[in-house]
Amino acid sequence: MLASRVGGFSQLLLSSLAPSATLTAATRVLDSAAALTSGPSCRSFAAAEPVWDPLWRQTEPLLQPTNLREFQPRFKGLLVDAAGTLLSPSEPAAEVYLRYARKYGCDLSPLEVLQRFRAAYNTPWGQSTIRYVGDGRPFWRHIVFQSTGCCSDEMFEELYDHYARGDSYKVAPGAIEALRRIRDAGYKTAVVSNFDTRLWRILADLRLSDLFDAVVVSAEVQAEKPNPVIFEAACAALGLPPEQCVHVGDDRRNDLYGARDSGCFAWLWGQDVFTFAEVERRLATRNYFDSLTEAP
Structure with a gap:
């Protein structure tokens, strides 16, 4: 599929060259596009950069793209x-959960907490059509209790506040x-x-x-x-x-x-x-x- 996309794109590139573009420039475009239709570079269309980037940066009037600039999005x-x-979290979530929960009697391992967290997080929550409403406390209380097996509101509030601080993230x-x-x-x-x-x-x-x-x-x-x-x-x-x-x-x-x-x-x-x-x-x-x- 990528080969056909790149092939089509190479035609767009060629059509975008000014009529007076040199044969050498056109040949380089075709060669670059052909190289993209096989091998590891096919794994990402970002590999097309050697084709389009020199054209979009072209300042020589004879080689400036025409149609291609109409095709480009103009990001704002x-x-x-x-x-x-x-x-990203500054430390693994399972370790943080366990550090707070152990103060309230939780004796699970980090792996058990992680597995329980994933199961709870990936299970549809029936209390709302979206997980986070307002400050998200109802959803996160459910996740914390399911992950740790500890139903202490005091423990939950400590953990909830931990993740409200900037130093909990990188x-x-x-x-x-x-x-x-x-x-x-x-x-x-x-x-x-x-x-x-x-x-x-x-x-x-x-x-x-x-x-x-x-x-x-x-x-x-x-x-x-x-x-x-x-x-x-x-x-x-x-x-x-x-x-x-x-x-x-x-x-x-x-x-x-x-x-x-x-x-x-x-x-x-x-x-x-x-x-x-x-x-x-x-x-x-x-x-x-x-x-x-x-x-x-």
Whole structure:
């Protein structure tokens, strides 16, 4: 499937060259496109960069693309997922749960807590159509009690407050610097997250709040990714149409497919992009390609 996509794209590239483009330039385009139709580079359409990037950066009038620039999206907004992309826990959740629960008599192992947590989190919660409502306490109380077997409200409140603090999370390496440069370049930015209202405090503690024009959490808009409503709310908060925004997140269903369904572009964290410096570069070159590999 990728071979046909790249083949078609090479034709678009050729048609976009100015009529006076040299035969050498056209040959290089064809050679680069042909190399993409086989071998390991087929695993990601990002491998097409050697083809399109020199053309989009071309300053020589004889070689400047014509139709291709009409084809490019013009990104004005960046949407960023929080947990798993911008932020990650500063220590394993099972160890944190157990540290608090042992004070109240829990004698499970870290592996048992982890297994119970996953089972509880992945089981549909019947109390609401979405997991996080307001501060998320009802849902998280259910998860904590199921994970630890401890039903102490005091223990829950201690653990809940632990995850409301910024020092319980790590910011992706280089994210702050890259986001600052992205904003300085004129892009509008928003956090879009399936989270409860604690996210506001977390971002403030980590000195991230000033890097975003909007923070959109599922608990406040009453819609969770992949529901397009949450992406539409983020675009509206930025004052931009979805087609001018690109979303970055680590979950194929929630982030990639959800953003696409709303009309946004999307890059899958850990596959299409690996760092925020790479996000910055792709914004600058208007590289809109996302993951084309099949879902497992």
